[in-house]
Structure formats: structure tokens, C-alpha cells
Amino acid sequence: MRLASKSALVTGGRQGIGRGIVEAFLREGATVTTCGRGDKPDELSDACDWHRIDVADPEQVTQLAEAVGPLDILVNNAGVQVEKTVMDSTDADWDLVMGVNARGVFNCCRAFLPLLREGGSIINIGSISGKVADPEMALYNASKAFVHGLTRSIAVDHGARIRCNAICPGWIETGMLDAGFALADEPEVAREEALKRHPVGRFGKPDDIAEMAVWLASDAAGFANGQLFTIDGGLTAASPLQPGLS
Amino acid sequence: MSGRIEGKTAFVTGGAGGIGWAICRRFAAEGARVICADITAPGDFPPEGVEHRSLDIADESAVQSAFARLGAERDSLDILVNAAGIEIEKTVEDTTLEEWNRSFAVNVTGTFLTSKFSLPLLRKSEGASIINFGSYDGFIADPGLAAYCATKGAVHALTRAMACDHGPEGIRVNAICPGYVDTPMLQSFFTGEGSGGDGKSIDDLQQAVRDVHPMRRYGTPDDVANLVLWLASDEARYASGQLWVLDGGLSAQVQQMRL
Numbered sequence: 111m112r113l114a115s116k117s118a119l120v121t122g123g124r125q126g127i128g129r130g131i132v133e134a135f136l137r138e139g140a141t142v143t144t145c146g147r148g149d150k151p152d153e154l155s156d157a158c159d160w161h162r163i164d165v166a167d168p169e170q171v172t173q174l175a176e177a178v179g180p181l182d183i184l185v186n187n188a189g190v191q192v193e194k195t196v197m198d199s200t201d202a203d204w205d206l207v208m209g210v211n212a213r214g215v216f217n218c219c220r221a222f223l224p225l226l227r228e229g230g231s232i233i234n235i236g237s238i239s240g241k242v243a244d245p246e247m248a249l250y251n252a253s254k255a256f257v258h259g260l261t262r263s264i265a266v267d268h269g270a271r272i273r274c275n276a277i278c279p280g281w282i283e284t285g286m287l288d289a290g291f292a293l294a295d296e297p298e299v300a301r302e303e304a305l306k307r308h309p310v311g312r313f314g315k316p317d318d319i320a321e322m323a324v325w326l327a328s329d330a331a332g333f334a335n336g337q338l339f340t341i342d343g344g345l346t347a348a349s350p351l352q353p354g355l356s
Numbered sequence: 357m358s359g360r361i362e363g364k365t366a367f368v369t370g371g372a373g374g375i376g377w378a379i380c381r382r383f384a385a386e387g388a389r390v391i392c393a394d395i396t397a398p399g400d401f402p403p404e405g406v407e408h409r410s411l412d413i414a415d416e417s418a419v420q421s422a423f424a425r426l427g428a429e430r431d432s433l434d435i436l437v438n439a440a441g442i443e444i445e446k447t448v449e450d451t452t453l454e455e456w457n458r459s460f461a462v463n464v465t466g467t468f469l470t471s472k473f474s475l476p477l478l479r480k481s482e483g484a485s486i487i488n489f490g491s492y493d494g495f496i497a498d499p500g501l502a503a504y505c506a507t508k509g510a511v512h513a514l515t516r517a518m519a520c521d522h523g524p525e526g527i528r529v530n531a532i533c534p535g536y537v538d539t540p541m542l543q544s545f546f547t548g549e550g551s552g553g554d555g556k557s558i559d560d561l562q563q564a565v566r567d568v569h570p571m572r573r574y575g576t577p578d579d580v581a582n583l584v585l586w587l588a589s590d591e592a593r594y595a596s597g598q599l600w601v602l603d604g605g606l607s608a609q610v611q612q613m614r615l
Binding site: 261262265266267268269270273308309310311312314315318319321322324325330331332333334335336337339340341342343344345346347348 | 515516519520522523524528569570571572573575576579580582583585586591592593594595596597598600601602603604605606607608609
């Protein structure tokens with residue numbers, strides 16, 4: 111049990127990667143609180159506390175911090191995506207994507223930094239899309255680059271007391287990935303083509319990311335700070351121009 | 357927690373060095389059978405599960421023989437760690453061609469040779485992992501380490517290339533890029549020619565370098581072994597083609613402003 115006697119908050123634990131991290135932390139012995147904009151999902155473990163909040167709202171995050179109290183681990187996972195270019199993005203799209211993905215991470219870091227115990231670990235979920243652009247994901251890509259920059263800043267400013275790193279997942283089998291493929295002319299063809307670009311021959315699973323989160327949350331990662339750790343099955347190690355694939 | 361690489365076979369080059377020895381001990385503690393390959397013998401007696409074998413990784417026939425022997429003993433190899441490396445503390449102008457070639461022979465050609473001759477055994481593993489040693493110096497330079505920086509950049513590119521080529525065969529390839537880790541190599545860097553200038557004592561210099569780190573300390577060999585273990589284990593089953601910087605936040609900063 112690598113996280114025994116540690117307490118963690120994971121934002122956005124309803125589904126996907128956040129859900130995978132919640133379950134992995136519970137397996138490793140942590141006390142876990144999670145949150146989301148809706149009610150607690152029926153199938154979520156009773157061992158885990160649920161708070162209904164919107165991380166984009168600083169007031170609600172302040173209240174969450176008062177309710178949750180001291181922590182060892184903060185995972186800023188809550189995120190949304192809108193599949194549009196800059197030209198098509200509306201003000202409402204900006205408020206939604208930047209509100210949750212950028213301001214939400216800032217809100218939680220600001221509210222919980224004073225509550226993190228010495229040696230604590232902040233784990234932000236960035237994305238490969240914050241390093242290389244996915245087409246027609248302008249606000250999402252930009253919001254993840256914000257997360258990467260904030261991660262380094264917190265690591266540098268607060269490194270003497272806590273660690274802060276980001277995990278940059280590649281293409282993970284979640285509702286978000288399905289939503290991306292659904293926009294293609296031929297979703298099944300798009301899925302096959304995407305798969306061919308992964309050297310390990312598969313998409314990721316939420317648990318693949320959760321394993322890195324467990325490591326970063328644990329004391330084994332005591333010297334890991336200020337880094338963006340990509341887990342993408344080798345996707346971004348390869349040039350996007352690959353002969354034989356199109 | 358133990359047994360995270362139970363029953364796996366690991367081959368660690370530079371296994372008798374500061375970081376390599378920490379890796380060998382950790383692997384053995386987690387249930388692996390470990391070959392500690394190094395041109396020099398370890399200073400301590402190897403713990404149970406660790407076997408030292410003398411090897412010059414820059415010598416093609418020696419590397420070929422080492423893996424032929426391993427193939428005769430075992431069905432497969434699960435983990436290859438290329439931790440052997442040397443550091444010439446000079447600028448390009450002061451580096452001799454012999455020093456340059458020796459740097460590449462050990463740091464780059466050595467990694468190439470062990471990978472080349474171990475691939476047939478790695479393919480037979482249920483899930484093989486190669487862990488190379490790049491460096492934070494492969495991204496941003498430390499002064500007076502020209503050949504070292506260049507070799508580490510080469511290791512980074514080789515890591516990505518091998519991840520592309522051998523991912524479909526079930527082999528993951530990653531590199532760890534340590535920052536300042538407290539090893540004999542680091543101590544040699546501090547006491548070497550050109551260090552401790554400007555009237556500063558070695559201790560003052562070391563403290564100044566620690567203070568530049570957001571975490572206010574160097575890494576330890578065990579810090580590095582922790583990440584090697586993770587990358588070697590099945591927990592890292594989707595991690596491939598990446599350069600894993602482990603530097604306590606040093607390179608997250610724009611400049612070393614506090615020196």
C-alpha cells in the first residue's frame with residue numbers, strides 16, 4: 111500500500127481518468143475525496159467522499175477547501191473539451207474550457223496549497239495537446255499549455271515544501287476520445303488510423319495514467335518536481351509524418 | 357511494497373556505479389534476477405540476486421558474448437538498463453579527439469551495442485523495458501561538459517527512435533534524464549579542474565548549487581532507482597518513447613537566477 115495514511119483530493123472523479131485515479135488511490139490505501147458538477151455516481155465506491163461543486167467557481171472551491179481540510183495529495187484532473195477552431199469558438203466556449211481547465215486548476219492550487227502537508231504532492235493532468243496541437247481543439251490545447259506553465263511555477267515557488275508535476279496523457283480510452291472520433295467522417299476508419307500511429311499498438315486506459323499518479327503521489331517520487339510526464343504509448347515520440355500511413 | 361518485478365531478469369550496465377548500484381540493489385529487493393555489468397567490480401559485496409559480470413560496453417565482441425551467454429542461461433531478458441556513462445569535463449576546444457570518441461563509445465555506442473545484441477532476448481519477454489540514461493544536460497548545457505551534453509542528446513534521440521521501431525514488438529523504450537544526483541561522478545565534477553574558482557570553497561559551491569534547486573537538495577541514487585523501477589515494472593506498461601527528467605525542479609526554472 112504505497113499511499114497508506116495519505117489523504118487525497120481528486121477533482122473530476124466521476125468517470126474516465128479521474129475515476130481511474132480515485133480507484134487506484136483507494137487500492138493503495140489513501141483516504142480519497144472527489145468532486146464533480148453532478149450528484150455522486152451510484153457505482154462510485156462508498157469509501158470515497160463526494161462533493162458536488164464546479165471547480166471553475168472560486169467561491170465553491172474555497173468552501174470545498176474548508177470542508178476537506180489538510181491533504182497530502184491534490185490531483186487536478188477535472189477537465190472539459192470543445193472541438194472547435196479559434197474561428198468557431200464562442201465566448202461561452204472560452205468560459206467553459208478556460209473556466210474548468212485553467213481557472214479550475216488555479217482555484218484548487220490556490221485554495222489547497224496552504225492545506226497541503228509538508229512533502230505533499232500536486233498532480234495536474236495536462237495533455238500531449240498542450241505540447242503539440244490536436245486539430246480543431248484550439249481552446250483545449252491552450253488550456254492544457256496553461257496547466258503546464260502553472261505546474262512549473264508552483265514547483266519552483268513552493269518546491270521547498272511540496273512537489274508539483276503534471277501528467278500528459280495521450281489518447282486514452284474515455285468518453286472524451288469517443289467524442290473526438292465521433293466528429294470524423296468515418297469514425298471507425300479514424301480510430302484504426304489513430305491506432306496505427308501508436309508504437310505500442312493500443313490506446314491508453316485510465317489505469318495506465320492512474321499508475322503514474324500513484325507513483326507521483328508516493329514518497330518514491332521524492333525528487334520528481336516541476337516536470338511534465340507524458341504517457342502516450344510512444345505517440346509523440348514519432349514524427350507525425352510516417353510513410354505508409356495516411 | 358515488494359515483488360514489483362518478481363521473477364524478471366534485468367541487465368544493468370554501469371551497475372557498479374553510483375546510480376547503477378542503487379538500481380541493482382532495488383531490482384534485487386523487488387524480486388528480479390540482476391546482472392550487474394560493469395568494467396569495474398562493485399565496491400560492496402553484491403546482495404543476493406545480483407551477479408557482477410565484467411563488461412566493456414564499447415567492445416562489440418564482448419557485448420555480443422555477454423548476451424550470447426545470457427541467452428544460453430535464460431529464455432528471455434525483461435529489463436535492460438543502460439546506466440554506464442563517462443563524463444569529460446571540458447569545452448570543445450580543450451577536448452581531444454580521443455576523449456570525444458571515448459565519450460561517444462561509452463555513452464552512445466555502448467547503449468547501441470547492448471540494445472542491438474539484447475533485442476532477440478527482449479522480444480521473448482512478456483513485456484520488455486529498456487531504460488536508457490539521458491541527462492538534463494541533453495536539454496540544457498552545463499558549462500565545460502561539451503562532449504557529455506552531446507552524447508546525452510544522442511541518447512535521447514536513440515530512445516525515441518527505438519520506441520518507434522520496437523514498440524510493435526512489445527518493447528518499451530524510455531530514458532531517464534537525471535539532474536544533479538549525489539554520486540562519485542558529481543563529486544568529481546565539483547572537485548575537478550575549473551571548479552571552486554572565484555575564491556569559493558567546494559562546500560560553498562555545492563551549497564550554491566543546492567540553493568538553485570527548488571527543492572534545495574540534490575537527488576540521491578535511490579531517487580533515480582525509484583523511477584527506474586517504475587519504468588521497468590508493468591505499472592509503466594503504456595509509457596514509451598519518453599525522456600523522464602528527474603531533477604527536483606531545476607530545469608523547470610528559466611535560468612539559474614539565484615547563483
